[in-house]
Amino acid sequence: MTYAAKKRRRIDWAHLAGVVILLMVFLAIVYLGYRIIRMERIPAALKSENSHAGAITEINDRYLIAAYYPEESNGELEKKLKEQLQKRIDAFKSETAEIEVADKNSRLVYFCDYQRYEDGDILSYLFLEKEGNNPLLLEEKDFFTAAYDKAKKEEATLDFLFLGDYRKQMAALLRREFKKSAYADQTDLEKFYLFTQAESSLYDFFVIRDQKLSFCFDSREILTEDKGIIMQDIPLAEMDFCLKEDLHTAETVAATADDAKRLRYVDALKPMVALTYDDGPYGPVTERLLDALKKVNGAATFFVVGSRVNWRANAGMIERAIAEGSEVGCHTYNHSNLTKLTTEEIQKEIKDTVEAIEAKVEGYHVLSVRPVGGAYDDHVKQSVNYVMYNWSVDSLDWKSRDRDAILEKVRASIEDGDIVLMHDLYESTAEASEVLIPELARTYQLVTVTELMEYKGVQVKAGDVVLSPMKKIR
Numbered sequence: 001m002t003y004a005a006k007k008r009r010r011i012d013w014a015h016l017a018g019v020v021i022l023l024m025v026f027l028a029i030v031y032l033g034y035r036i037i038r039m040e041r042i043p044a045a046l047k048s049e050n051s052h053a054g055a056i057t058e059i060n061d062r063y064l065i066a067a068y069y070p071e072e073s074n075g076e077l078e079k080k081l082k083e084q085l086q087k088r089i090d091a092f093k094s095e096t097a098e099i100e101v102a103d104k105n106s107r108l109v110y111f112c113d114y115q116r117y118e119d120g121d122i123l124s125y126l127f128l129e130k131e132g133n134n135p136l137l138l139e140e141k142d143f144f145t146a147a148y149d150k151a152k153k154e155e156a157t158l159d160f161l162f163l164g165d166y167r168k169q170m171a172a173l174l175r176r177e178f179k180k181s182a183y184a185d186q187t188d189l190e191k192f193y194l195f196t197q198a199e200s201s202l203y204d205f206f207v208i209r210d211q212k213l214s215f216c217f218d219s220r221e222i223l224t225e226d227k228g229i230i231m232q233d234i235p236l237a238e239m240d241f242c243l244k245e246d247l248h249t250a251e252t253v254a255a256t257a258d259d260a261k262r263l264r265y266v267d268a269l270k271p272m273v274a275l276t277y278d279d280g281p282y283g284p285v286t287e288r289l290l291d292a293l294k295k296v297n298g299a300a301t302f303f304v305v306g307s308r309v310n311w312r313a314n315a316g317m318i319e320r321a322i323a324e325g326s327e328v329g330c331h332t333y334n335h336s337n338l339t340k341l342t343t344e345e346i347q348k349e350i351k352d353t354v355e356a357i358e359a360k361v362e363g364y365h366v367l368s369v370r371p372v373g374g375a376y377d378d379h380v381k382q383s384v385n386y387v388m389y390n391w392s393v394d395s396l397d398w399k400s401r402d403r404d405a406i407l408e409k410v411r412a413s414i415e416d417g418d419i420v421l422m423h424d425l426y427e428s429t430a431e432a433s434e435v436l437i438p439e440l441a442r443t444y445q446l447v448t449v450t451e452l453m454e455y456k457g458v459q460v461k462a463g464d465v466v467l468s469p470m471k472k473i474r
């Protein structure tokens, strides 16, 4: 072979290699172009609302999956949230493994996006999971929350934010605020008090926004109707005595036991009794009872006589009783036996007393009546538009007028759920109560009659006569 022939051949080889490479590049471009044209994108309905979101997505003939988590350099928390989402996606796939998918239009959709809240140093996220077949018509499935302290670079759990026995305050606040909410009328009270117990997992799902702690829960847990996932705020200001950090300045604040802000919390699963005092108010005695109740953070029910409400010697008693969590009920205006009155007379006795009480404290509503002498009949039941409370333990204080006799009588029979009859008229009753109240408080929670029915899950209505939660006369 001549040198020239050799050279020509080498050139041919190089030429061929170049052609092959060009062809491969061409094919690759054609293939990628085909893939891009064929590639499906996440539908707009399944996009995140958040600008700094990381995404886990999956599209195939069976699934449309789009889940988002925050990516704003919250380190460990973001990693944890991403893992949590992946676990939920895996669970979704295994739960739906048996479902037949006919075509792309009936693909199984999993969507999870989050709402972001920022309050001082605390960032919080509420994740809402939705599922279905149509990206535009998904159903809420579940939710979870997370919070992060930017300054301390740590996950902000309740134990991170609060000190000591904070859960009781939180539960008492949640109950109080929820009763003022638009959902209050649709609440199943028995479920409500169990679900809102201080140790409930409900309190683990929260975000912090506008200086409020906002708890998220499934409405089906406590409402009689399904209203989806709902949120209930409680003001952080009322938690500040157990708050570890000032959420705005991140300065450590000394946690002080500020009893004035501490609300009374009732544990629905622990024993409770309702002490009731009739015929007052009577300043010198009523005041001693309120002092004794305050020391143990207890409450009682004062069934007052309307004509006594505005006596000067009793000034301030009704306001104080209500402010400190006790209940003020009606014991008629003139201490009249209702069974001897006409319908009009009964209703006037009640109305005049209720008005006198309600005029003392704005927004207060009387909820209970104690008939004089416990006397009632069908006519009384039909005429009184309130729940009537009699009693299951009679202290006979009006008869004995003796401290030790009263103590003996009550100690001998008191049990969980009892309603105890006493009178805030006698010094002997004050003396006995000053012993009884701290003594009972060691075993029982001291509640009002209305609370007793609520926490025991007993529904009552106007005209009912209650002796105890176990003994109710319709």
Ligand SMILES: [Zn+2]
Pocket (backbone or CB within 6 Å): 278, 279, 331, 335, 372, 373
């Ligand atoms: Zn009486």
